[in-house]
Amino acid sequence: MLVVACVKQVPDTTQVEVDPTTGTLKREGVPFIMNPFDIHALEESLRLKDRYGLRAVVVSMGPPSTEVTLRKALALGADEAVLLSDRAFGGADTLATSLVLAEAIRRLDEREEVAVVVCGRQTIDGDTAQVGPGIATRLGYSQLTLVDRIDEVDLRARKVRARRKVGGWHETVEAPLPAMIAVVREINRPRYPTVPRRLMAEEATIALWNNEVMKLDENKIGLKGSATQVRRIFSPERAKGEILGDGLSNPEEAAHLLIGKLIEKDILYL
Amino acid sequence: MSSNAIIFAIVFLAAMALFAWSSFRRFRLVALGRPEDRFSDLLKRLGGMLVYAFAQRRVLSRPFGLNHFVLFWCFLILFLANTEFLFGGLFPDYVSLSRLPDGAYHTLAFIFDVVSALALLAVVVAFIRRAAFASPHIGGLSRDAVTILSLVAILMIAFFGLHGGKIALGSEPAAYMPVSGFVAGAFFSGASAGSLAGYINFFWWLHAIVLLGFLNYLPYSKHMHILTAVPNCFFRNLSRVKILPREEFKKGNTFGVGQVNEFTWKGLFDSYSCTECGRCSDACPATFTGKPLDPRLVIHDIKMNLLKNGPLIARKKTPVLPLIGDDKEGSIAEEVLWECTTCGACVEVCPVFIEHFPRIIDMRRYLVEMHAKFPEELLTLFDNMEQRSNPWGIAPAERVKWAVDIEVKPFEADKTEYLFFVGCAGAFDARTRRTTVALAQILEASGVSWGILGRDELCCGDSLRRLGNEFVFDNMARENIKLFADRGIKKVITQCPHCYSTLKNDYRQYGAELEVIHHSELIAHLIQEGRLKLDGAGDLGRVVFHDSCYLGRHNMIYEAPRKVITSATGQEPTEMARHHAKSFCCGAGGGRMWMEEPIGKHINVARVEEALEKDPETICVCCPYCMIMFEDGLKDKGVTEKVKVLDLAEVAARALK
Incomplete structure (x- = not known):
């Protein structure tokens, strides 16, 4: 049986700068990393592998350079990696992306039964948190989001019990397998790769599934298959601030000034 | 004496065979280590050996170092005396100082006599020091220390008993052996020739047995350093900065040291050279601030691990005692390895150039690279x-x-x-x-x-x-x-x-x-x-x-x-x-x-x-x-x-x- 982790390679958004003249993101020279949420999804899939003897497969859709991220996943302990890469997949929104990922998981399932799919809660570049649910819906899997603990996967009774972190409380839920579990970052502390695994991962073969393999309807994937289109990327304008008082030499006066301003703006009440 | 000589020959050969066998058993384990070149720059090595092993520069930097210096040189000089003694026992008719020209004989007799007295004095000082002024890490009057000091003391007393008796009997001249002469006067005056012969025989055998016993005790105690310290100074790391070699990141390689034979032979030889003087412990910031890490114990544990696992590894069997992980002797707890600041104070003070912290990094490499095990915050x-x-x-x-x-x-x-x-x-x-x-x-x-x-x-x-x-x-x-x-x-x-x-x-x-x-x-x-x-x-x-x-x-x-x-x-x-x-x-x-x-x-x-x-x-x-x-x-x-x-x-x- 398989546990499948879906991961995405994203630009390190903390290192993305905004071009002051065009107002767009400067992408060149920005390093790519594994989406921080997905590191926890991968880790959880590896823990399920260790706990229940499942085979861990990691799947990612993206340009060929995504290979780096998949090799990292293999170094961490995934048994197999599948790269979904084709020009036809490019420009996809969450609708089209979840289709390709779901079809890939269906293909995996044909070969060996999938018990659990683990996704990160969201990505740091898109922040939609829709792909995981999209996969679950398309495959008809149980859908458990915001999971911060997987209590038990019962392969014989074919059910999973997990804890969801919703608003200010937790709820423990039970659902039939197969299930898609989208995890929050608190669920685990990711492991660190050993050197022998890194070396193994450097030489491992990564399965490349392009659309010749996947044979998906071109109108349903990539830009064409996307229901949403990005019109413009910009950083929200921020009103110019002003420096009031001299906090360094007269902190008391600065504090008074600050409190006065906060009252004036109806943020503080007396 | 001839039946005596035959008995002694048997005892001597047995003792030497036992010593050779014990030494072989111990040193063969060093050969299990990985190769490392410590033969470069022979002249520099020789020079350092003279300065640090023979002139004891680092030993002398501490108050009681002088006592060790005296004892060390007494040993070297008495090595000659003891060689003469042993061969004299085997071939009494051929080997004897007295067969040398008078000038040489008298000079040597004088030197051996005075040096034996000095050695006895140094042993007394060592006893007093251990009883009253021992630094906390040295172990005071440990069993090992008492045994070795007692053996040396008995050896010296036997020397004076033997020569005092001979002087009293008139078979050796009193003039050139002031201390033995004093012993002859104080203890043997008036004894009959027959009882003197008995005393001489007793002290001779006491000297012989203790000497051979001492030799055989060495490989099994921390006093093995008598055999290893000098070569360890010779094979010291000549570079000031103690950097570990690079690793080759090739599939199938292992990384770091997780099993004792993965240290280099010099890393293992280091562990044989430690006499547990505790200078590294005194200098270590972790030990000083009450943490479990004590560089001396790290080296000691490496030695104990080698002694325990080495024979098994040599026979291609699985080691029984983990090098890293257990809290018992011969195993180093993980937390201990993470306490080292690599400040190098241990290496700096070690009189015999043991390299403590590089061994710790060896084991850190193993934990990080082979098992991804390290404190969370890292x-x-x-x-x-x-x-x-x-x-x-x-x-x-x-x-x-x-x-x-x-x-x-x-x-x-x-x-x-x-x-x-x-x-x-x-x-x-x-x-x-x-x-x-x-x-x-x-x-x-x-x-x-x-x-x-x-x-x-x-x-x-x-x-x-x-x-x-x-x-x-x-x-x-x-x-x-x-x-x-x-x-x-x-x-x-x-x-x-x-x-x-x-x-x-x-x-x-x-x-x-x-x-x-x-x-x-x-x-x-x-x-x-x-x-x-x-x-x-x-x-x-x-x-x-x-x-x-x-x-x-x-x-x-x-x-x-x-x-x-x-x-x-x-x-x-x-x-x-x-x-x-x-x-x-x-x-x-x-x-x-x-x-x-x-x-x-x-x-x-x-x-x-x-x-x-x-x-x-x-x-x-x-x-x-x-x-x-x-x-x-x-x-x-x-x-x-x-x-x-x-x-x-x-x-x-x-x-x-």
């Missing part, structure tokens, strides 16, 4: 280093933020002479940025041609290497070296001793021949050349100077910073109780900067207390880690109002004319 560090090439994980673009108020130029090949390698702390740490600015001012004021790499600068990787994450360090080192080569960088200024040592020493293993200069050396040099004028009238009050481990012990830079302080303040810095080569670590080296310190007193607090004993107004450091540790320590003591910490560059910049 995970973030490792990820930050790999992804952003700095310990804090701050975006590289912020590397230039320190220079918002001053003008800096990028390094340009053929135009700029020096690269100012700012370092991660210099670029990101708010406090250290002030040091960076001060150093930039000094460089400007002295007309040095310098530039920076700005956001392209990468971390040197020091912490990773000391923490055993060799794989990531290896990548970072190669990236840095490529960057230096691409940009045409040949001369580098650093303000951090860790960057300094890594660029200068570790990168040499990659073929990088950089001219690296630490700011303390550079500033001293600029002052000396008259390019930098300091007014020598500082407002810093009493300045106490702290030697950073990676500047001092690891790289022998002691005087340059002191000269700078003198020039900047008009007075020589005040020395702490432990300074120069004996300096005490701030607690941040070896990657400890990034780890919690849950057990024992905080090392930085211990060092700050030592500094405060000198009642300073300023503590001068030369390292960003030391800076952070001292500032934290002062906060802990609540004396930040009274005492400030300044980097050497700041001390100098304040005195700019």
Whole structure:
């Protein structure tokens, strides 16, 4: 049986700068990393592998350079990696992306039964948190989001019990397998790769599934298959601030000034 | 005597065979270690052996060292006497001192007699010392110590009994053996010839049995160092900086040391050379502050592990005692390995040049690289280093933020002479940025041609290497070296001793021949050349100077910073109780900067207390880690109002004319 982790390679958004003249993101020279949420999804899939003897497969859709991220996943302990890469997949929104990922998981399932799919809660570049649910819906899997603990996967009774972190409380839920579990970052502390695994991962073969393999309807994937289109990327304008008082030499006066301003703006009440 | 001689021949041969067999069993285990070349530069090795093993330079640096020196030389001289004794026992008709010409015979008899008395005296002193003045790590009157001291004492007493008896009998001249002569007069006067012969026979056999027993006891005790210390000094690491070799990252290789035979033969031989004198324990900052790490025990555990597992490994069987992980003798607990600051104080004081902390790094490598096992807090560090090439994980673009108020130029090949390698702390740490600015001012004021790499600068990787994450360090080192080569960088200024040592020493293993200069050396040099004028009238009050481990012990830079302080303040810095080569670590080296310190007193607090004993107004450091540790320590003591910490560059910049 398989546990499948879906991961995405994203630009390190903390290192993305905004071009002051065009107002767009400067992408060149920005390093790519594994989406921080997905590191926890991968880790959880590896823990399920260790706990229940499942085979861990990691799947990612993206340009060929995504290979780096998949090799990292293999170094961490995934048994197999599948790269979904084709020009036809490019420009996809969450609708089209979840289709390709779901079809890939269906293909995996044909070969060996999938018990659990683990996704990160969201990505740091898109922040939609829709792909995981999209996969679950398309495959008809149980859908458990915001999971911060997987209590038990019962392969014989074919059910999973997990804890969801919703608003200010937790709820423990039970659902039939197969299930898609989208995890929050608190669920685990990711492991660190050993050197022998890194070396193994450097030489491992990564399965490349392009659309010749996947044979998906071109109108349903990539830009064409996307229901949403990005019109413009910009950083929200921020009103110019002003420096009031001299906090360094007269902190008391600065504090008074600050409190006065906060009252004036109806943020503080007396 | 002839039946005696036959019995003795049998005893002698049996004892020698037993000794040879025990020695073979022990030393054969050393051969299980990995290969390592310790045969280079034979003359230098020989010279060091004379100075350190025969002249006992390091032993003599401690009060009771003289006693050991006396005992050592007594042993060497009495080796001759004992050889004569043993062969005399085997071939009584042919071998005897008395067969030598009179002059030589009398001289040797005199020397042996006096030296035996000296040895006995040294044993008495050693007894008293162990009973009354032993340092806490030496073990006082341990069973091993009492056994060996008693054996030596009995040997000497037997010597005097034997020769005293012979003198009383008239078979040896009293004139040349004052002590034996005294014994003859005091104890044997008036004894009949028959009883004298009995005494002589008794003492002769006592001497013989104890001598052979002593020989056979050696391989099974810590006094094995009598056999190994001299060669260990010969095979010592000739390089000052104790860097571990690179690893080859090839599939199928193992990394680090997880099983005792994965140490090199010299690492194993080291463990045989330890006599548990406890100097390393006294010097170790972890031991000093009450942590489980004690470098002496690490070496002892390696030895015990080898003795236990070695015979099994030799027969291709599975070892029974894990090298890392257990809390019992012969196994080193993981937490112990993470407590080392790699300050090098242990290696510095060891009289026989045992290398303690490199063995700890060997085992850290194993834990990190083979099992990804390390204290939790290091995970973030490792990820930050790999992804952003700095310990804090701050975006590289912020590397230039320190220079918002001053003008800096990028390094340009053929135009700029020096690269100012700012370092991660210099670029990101708010406090250290002030040091960076001060150093930039000094460089400007002295007309040095310098530039920076700005956001392209990468971390040197020091912490990773000391923490055993060799794989990531290896990548970072190669990236840095490529960057230096691409940009045409040949001369580098650093303000951090860790960057300094890594660029200068570790990168040499990659073929990088950089001219690296630490700011303390550079500033001293600029002052000396008259390019930098300091007014020598500082407002810093009493300045106490702290030697950073990676500047001092690891790289022998002691005087340059002191000269700078003198020039900047008009007075020589005040020395702490432990300074120069004996300096005490701030607690941040070896990657400890990034780890919690849950057990024992905080090392930085211990060092700050030592500094405060000198009642300073300023503590001068030369390292960003030391800076952070001292500032934290002062906060802990609540004396930040009274005492400030300044980097050497700041001390100098304040005195700019």
